[in-house]
Amino acid sequence: xxxxxxxxxxxxxxxxxxxxxxxxxxxxxxxxxxxxxxxxxxxxxxxxxxxxxxxxxxxxxxxxxxxxxxxxxxxxxxxx
Numbered sequence: 750x751x752x753x754x755x756x757x758x759x760x761x762x763x764x765x766x767x768x769x770x771x772x773x774x775x776x777x778x779x780x781x782x783x784x785x786x787x788x789x790x791x792x793x794x795x796x797x798x799x800x801x802x803x804x805x806x807x808x809x810x811x812x813x814x815x816x817x818x819x820x821x822x823x824x825x826x827x828x829x
Contacts, residue, residue: 754794
């Protein structure tokens with residue numbers, strides 16, 4: 750699927766702040782002070798579930814998730 754046809758659901762657009770892009774995903778932070786969670790959204794049209802990605806893209810998403818988790822862990826360690 751083409752990344753050019755990708756668009757973010759309007760509700761997600763209202764509820765998140767765009768942080769930036771990884772090779773497959775766009776990274777958002779959810780606008781909720783109680784839960785400062787990051788959200789990785791693959792830039793692929795029609796994808797609603799991880800299983801909608803092909804096997805290579807599923808592996809890429811897991812790699813990106815681990816990369817973001819390591820960065821957050823590193824940043825929180827620096828605050829100590």
